[in-house]
Amino acid sequence: MSDAPLPIETRELSKTYRLGFFMNRKVRALQGVSLSVRPGEVYGLLGPNGAGKSTTIKILMNLVQASSGEARLFGQPSQDCAARQEVGFLPENPAPYEYLSGAEFVRLAGSLGGLFGRELDRRVAETLGEVGMEHAASLPIRRYSKGMIQRIGLAQAIVTRPKLLILDEPTSGLDPVGRRQMRDLVSAERARGTTVLFCTHIIPDVEALCDRVAVLVSGKLVKEGSVRDLVTSQVPLVELVIEGLGLSQVRALGEPLQFEQEIGQRVTVRTDDAAGQRLLRAVLSAGGRVAQLSPARFSLEDLFMETVAGAKQKVGGEIN
Amino acid sequence: MIRVFASLAWNGFREARRNRVSVVIAAFTLALVGASAVMADVTVYTMRRVVTDFGLGAMAILLSVMAIFLSSGLLTREIERRTIFLMVSRPVSRGLFLVSRLAGNMLTLGAMLLVMSAVFFLQLIVFGISPSAPQLIAAGVLWFELLVLTSFGFLMSSFSGQVTSSVVTVGMFFAGHLANDMYELSARSKSEVVRAAGKAVYYLLPNLERLNYRGAAAYEVTPPLGEVFQSALYSVGYSTVLVALAILLFNRRDFR
Ligand SMILES: Nc1ncnc2c1ncn2[C@@H]1O[C@H](COP(=O)(O)OP(=O)(O)OP(=O)(O)O)[C@@H](O)[C@H]1O
Ligand SMILES: [Mg+2]
Numbered sequence: 150m151s152d153a154p155l156p157i158e159t160r161e162l163s164k165t166y167r168l169g170f171f172m173n174r175k176v177r178a179l180q181g182v183s184l185s186v187r188p189g190e191v192y193g194l195l196g197p198n199g200a201g202k203s204t205t206i207k208i209l210m211n212l213v214q215a216s217s218g219e220a221r222l223f224g225q226p227s228q229d230c231a232a233r234q235e236v237g238f239l240p241e242n243p244a245p246y247e248y249l250s251g252a253e254f255v256r257l258a259g260s261l262g263g264l265f266g267r268e269l270d271r272r273v274a275e276t277l278g279e280v281g282m283e284h285a286a287s288l289p290i291r292r293y294s295k296g297m298i299q300r301i302g303l304a305q306a307i308v309t310r311p312k313l314l315i316l317d318e319p320t321s322g323l324d325p326v327g328r329r330q331m332r333d334l335v336s337a338e339r340a341r342g343t344t345v346l347f348c349t350h351i352i353p354d355v356e357a358l359c360d361r362v363a364v365l366v367s368g369k370l371v372k373e374g375s376v377r378d379l380v381t382s383q384v385p386l387v388e389l390v391i392e393g394l395g396l397s398q399v400r401a402l403g404e405p406l407q408f409e410q411e412i413g414q415r416v417t418v419r420t421d422d423a424a425g426q427r428l429l430r431a432v433l434s435a436g437g438r439v440a441q442l443s444p445a446r447f448s449l450e451d452l453f454m455e456t457v458a459g460a461k462q463k464v465g466g467e468i469n
Numbered sequence: 470m471i472r473v474f475a476s477l478a479w480n481g482f483r484e485a486r487r488n489r490v491s492v493v494i495a496a497f498t499l500a501l502v503g504a505s506a507v508m509a510d511v512t513v514y515t516m517r518r519v520v521t522d523f524g525l526g527a528m529a530i531l532l533s534v535m536a537i538f539l540s541s542g543l544l545t546r547e548i549e550r551r552t553i554f555l556m557v558s559r560p561v562s563r564g565l566f567l568v569s570r571l572a573g574n575m576l577t578l579g580a581m582l583l584v585m586s587a588v589f590f591l592q593l594i595v596f597g598i599s600p601s602a603p604q605l606i607a608a609g610v611l612w613f614e615l616l617v618l619t620s621f622g623f624l625m626s627s628f629s630g631q632v633t634s635s636v637v638t639v640g641m642f643f644a645g646h647l648a649n650d651m652y653e654l655s656a657r658s659k660s661e662v663v664r665a666a667g668k669a670v671y672y673l674l675p676n677l678e679r680l681n682y683r684g685a686a687a688y689e690v691t692p693p694l695g696e697v698f699q700s701a702l703y704s705v706g707y708s709t710v711l712v713a714l715a716i717l718l719f720n721r722r723d724f725r
Contacts (some may be wrong), residue, residue: 166725210558212724230562244551247566248487260476261559302684433513 156222156344157209162218164204164368173464179219179368184195191339193376194348195354197457201328204349205365206317209346210238223311235324237311241318243302245290252277252286253302253417255308262309266425272308281302282331295322303331305418307338314338316347320354334359341466352450362449364456372456379452387425388445391416394437402431408445419445474569474719481573482580485539493531493580498588500527505592517598518687524589524605525683529614532578532585533642536615539574541638542631548724557724564716571623571712578615582608600681606697607686613704614680618642618709620715627719644670646679655695675707 164179178434179201186192194202207213209218211227219319225232247253256273264272280300291300299322305316320328328351335345335358349355355362356376364372372379386407393397396411399418404427408419420428425442432439471701504523544567545551557566586608590600621641644651648671655667679700685692 156647166723188607191501200633207725209552212554212558214723216720230560230565233558234560236558240551240554240558242551243555246484247482249480257476258555258559259563261473261556265470265472302555411514 153188155185155221156188156223156413157184157192157221157346158224159176159184159205159209159220160218163209163216164201164208164213165216169387171190176340177213177368179208182365182368182370183218184370184373185364186344188344189339190360191335191347191358192265193359193362194346194365195352195355195362196451199222199367200365201368202315202365204368206238206240206315206346206348209315210236210240213448223323235312237309237314239302239314239316239319241321243298243305244297245301245305247291250289251282251293251297251304251395252285254290254301255286255304257422258305259308264309265344276304276308276399276431279307280458281327281335294450296324296327299323303334306334310381312343313346314343316345318349319347319350320349328354343442348468352448358450364453369398371450371459376449379449385418386424386445387422388419388441388443389425389428389432389439390441391394391418391432392436392438392440394432398435398437399428404431415440473559474572475562477556477566477569478572478576481570482576484573485577490535490577490581493535494584494588496533496586497527500564501588501592505596514602516596517689519599520593520596521678522687524592525611525686527605528582528585528589528608529566529611529681532582532611532615533618534572535581536578536618537622537635537638539577539664540571540619540626541634542622542626544623544626544719545630545634546626548637548722551724553724554706559641563720567623567627567716570614570621573677574646575612575616578619579612582615585690599684601689601691602684603691604688607682608693610680610682610697610700613701614677616708617645617675617677617680617704617711620711624711624715624718627715628722641674641676645675646681648674648676649678675704675719680704 158182162179162182163177165394166176166178168174168176182205194205196202205212208215208226209222211230211234213230214419220227222232222236237315248259249257252273256269259269259272273281277286280303282297282300282304285293285297290301293301299319303316303319306316314335316335320331323331332354335347339358345358359376361373361375362379363370388408392415394416396409398414399416400406402410404420404424406418406420408417410417418428429439429442471487501524503665505520544553547556553566558561590604593600593604618638618641622638625637629637652667652671655663655670658664658667660681681690682697
């Protein structure tokens with residue numbers, strides 16, 4: 150690896166929100182989260198509601214101060230405003246100034262990011278095109294729908310062509326076309342060498358876009374790795390679709406089943422490879438028919454469900 | 470940095486314009502016209518005094534209310550509406566953001582002051598009264614009074630909500646105008662504690678009467694320019710301290 154500083158690096162990051170009049174109620178939103186994002190990679194942050202994804206991002210953007218631990222952007226402490234020079238940020242539910250038009254807001258964001266003159270004009274026009282907002286760009290943001298605001302939020306994040314994009318639920322509120330555009334946009338950014346960190350609940354997006362993912366549960370990092378490794382590290386299963394036998398009859402054949410389902414005349418089961426072969430033979434000799442035998446794709450979604458269930462997640466951080 | 474400052478300050482001015490602060494100017498103009506209709510037959514001397522008194526007074530009240538309204542709660546409002554996320558996530562420090570927003574407010578108030586003064590002087594001319602230096606000074610120094618109010622509003626807004634900060638800023642406005650009186654009252658007290666408290670309050674509170682040259686204008690007294698300059702400097706110094714405090718508090722705040 151080169152010794153260029155990592156776009157994002159956090160060490161033992163913790164955040165405890167103190168609430169109530171005497172600050173005696175505590176919510177532990179993050180507990181010792183260490184992660185690093187390498188240059189040029191797309192990194193997905195997954196986790197159930199209240200897991201601490203937004204909190205992590207807010208600490209990176211210096212909107213919230215960590216209770217302990219440290220966060221660095223390109224090697225600089227996230228508290229320094231110079232660390233944000235090369236960063237574009239889309240918060241969850243972005244709120245641009247409503248009295249401005251979309252174009253005016255993107256222009257303001259560009260000028261705060263250091264653009265000016267012709268360059269600024271050019272980038273504003275380009276960016277509005279990229280997010281498909283050129284038609285409504287002169288309308289006041291007050292008149293925008295949620296998805297339109299989301300698009301303007303995205304536009305202001307990419308207007309300066311940052312080296313690092315941090316996106317908090319970028320597809321929330323977007324229509325299917327917008328979601329596809331969002332995915333294309335992230336792919337395009339990756340192709341340009343931009344590093345992207347984003348969090349989302351839409352796992353297909355993660356599978357399609359991310360090089361690596363981290364799963365946060367209750368403020369703790371419970372899994373991190375490349376999408377491919379995480380998915381293929383699981384034991385491969387096969388799926389059998391059986392006709393002519395009821396579920397109870399299939400069960401009676403005595404093979405261990407990971408998954409079972411009976412719809413109408415069809416029974417679908419999953420099991421490991423060896424048991425699958427034995428089951429196939431048993432079904433046939435019991436007078437059933439195997440309509441289909443296929444490798445069961447173990448998806449990131451399954452992994453996610455399993456991880457969350459394993460961590461015994463209550464929604465949100467620890468409250469005491 | 471200058472560019473960032475200018476963009477943010479200009480944006481603040483634009484915000485005020487779009488939120489129709491011009492209504493306040495219209496109200497001021499109407500008040501002046503209405504008032505002059507009431508005074509049909511008075512001597513020129515009385516008229517000069519009354520018109521000056523009323524015009525400058527109305528200007529001061531309206532603009533002070535504006536200053537308090539625009540500044541107190543501004544930061545908290547930005548946090549509550551989450552508009553601030555998209556601003557301070559730029560390579561812009563919170564301090565610079567705060568100072569630029571304050572400059573935007575002062576630009577707005579300055580522009581309003583200019584327009585109102587123009588209306589005021591126009592009215593004088595219509596009445597056949599020639600504008601004078603004391604009136605000009607009174608109007609100019611008003612801006613420095615507004616600077617103190619605005620800085621105080623920002624300080625309050627850096628840690629408390631809209632309601633608290635406007636109530637406290639209004640309180641400060643009155644106390645600041647009564648600072649002299651309170652000092653003198655307490656100085657006459659027999660109690661040591663009251664006297665000490667009076668002194669403390671006197672030195673802590675901004676002395677807003679020091680920035681009030683409206684009485685002098687009504688009576689056509691030209692204040693010495695050195696003194697006017699000192700008053701302006703006092704206002705800038707006092708505001709700097711307030712803003713420094715505001716930045717200190719604001720820097721520690723979590724936005725969530
Ligand atoms: N302002 C706040 N005050 C107190 N607790 C908070 C605050 N903001 C967040 N929390 C707590 O911190 C924890 C993590 O919240 P966070 O917003 O980071 O979750 P998230 O992973 O982004 O969830 P979601 O998927 O719902 O957006 C939650 O338990 C939440 O209750
Ligand atoms: Mg969130």
